[in-house]
Amino acid sequence: DAGVIQSPRHEVTEMGQEVTLRCKPISGHDYLFWYRQTMMRGLELLIYFNNNVPIDDSGMPEDRFSAKMPNASFSTLKIQPSEPRDSAVYFCASKLRDQETQYFGPGTRLLVL
Amino acid sequence: AQSVSQHNHHVILSEAASLELGCNYSYGGTVNLFWYVQYPGQHLQLLLKYFSGDPLVKGIKGFEAEFIKSKFSFNLRKPSVQWSDTAEYFCAVKGGRRALTFGSGTRLQVQP
Numbered sequence: 001d002a003g004v005i006q007s008p009r010h011e012v013t014e015m016g017q018e019v020t021l022r023c024k025p026i027s028g029h030d031y032l033f034w035y036r037q038t039m040m041r042g043l044e045l046l047i048y049f050n051n052n053v054p055i056d057d058s059g060m061p062e063d064r065f066s067a068k069m070p071n072a073s074f075s076t077l078k079i080q081p082s083e084p085r086d087s088a089v090y091f092c093a094s095k096l097r098d099q100e101t102q103y104f105g106p107g108t109r110l111l112v113l
Numbered sequence: 114a115q116s117v118s119q120h121n122h123h124v125i126l127s128e129a130a131s132l133e134l135g136c137n138y139s140y141g142g143t144v145n146l147f148w149y150v151q152y153p154g155q156h157l158q159l160l161l162k163y164f165s166g167d168p169l170v171k172g173i174k175g176f177e178a179e180f181i182k183s184k185f186s187f188n189l190r191k192p193s194v195q196w197s198d199t200a201e202y203f204c205a206v207k208g209g210r211r212a213l214t215f216g217s218g219t220r221l222q223v224q225p
Contacts, residue, residue: 033212042217043157043203056212091156100145100164100207104157 002026004105006092012111018080021108024073025094033102034067034077035091043091049075050097082112115140115208119216126194127224134189134219136178136204146187147205147213148178157203163187174198199223 005024013019025032033048047057052069060067064083069075079086089109093102118137126132138144148160161172168180178189187204204216 035215043215045212045214048212093157100213101147101159101162102213103159104149106156 004092004094004103006090006105006108008108009106010109010111012113013082014113015083016081017112018078019082019086019110019112021077021079021090021092021110023075023077023092023105025075025092026103027073028096029094029103030097031095031102032069032075033093033095034075035093037089037091037107038087046077079110082110084112087111115144115206115211115214117204117206117214117216119202119204119219121219122217123220123222125222125224128196129193130223132189132191132194132198132221134202134204134221136187136189136216138185138187138204138206140185140206140208142208145207146178146180147207148172148176148187148189149203149205149215151201151203151218153200160189160202194221194223196223196225 007022031050034046035043037043046059047067049069067077089107091107092105095102116139120135146163149157150160151157160176161170163170163180171177176191178187180187201218201220203218205213207213
């Protein structure tokens with residue numbers, strides 16, 4: 001299995017631009033998680049989906065952030081407009097329904113100038 | 114609410130030294146506990162986990178962790194660290210139907 005796939009691996013953009021991060025979970029996994037990692041705040045859960053349905057989005061920082069999962073094999077995290085404080089590494093993870101172990105993707109390193 | 118505390122933010126050790134990283138959690142019910150490792154430039158990988166049974170859990174690369182319920186702790190240990198263990202280590206807890214909550218991480222630097 002290829003594992004969790006994220007793209008792009010690196011993104012540099014200017015403040016105010018729209019940023020879209022993509023994730024392909026491991027095939028057959030029912031849950032998908034989006035995390036943000038920063039030096040100041042560590043690893044934070046932003047949102048997670050179960051069977052493509054958002055279950056808990058209480059970690060989403062503000063309305064500029066949105067996430068979708070149109071099908072079982074694809075999810076996006078969008079930031080519009082982006083701000084310098086959004087600079088972080090964004091991880092996607094997935095897991096099976098009956099297991100608790102999450103499998104992480106390589107992350108997208110975002111820099112907003 | 115569940116939470117995780119990792120008190121050691123940055124640990125520096127020499128090769129062959131013993132390692133113990135602290136992890137305390139708060140949650141009133143049954144928990145699942147994890148240690149993840151993030152090597153430089155890489156994504157998080159599962160090191161070990163505890164769900165039930167023997168409170169002493171052995172993971173990959175010679176790591177182990179002990180669940181002490183009375184202390185709400187799940188400390189990570191390794192008898193003799195190697196330079197290749199240089200990484201960031203995250204303790205995580207999941208209680209009930211809640212999602213996983215990660216600690217702030219401990220950066221381990223092993224000097225050759």
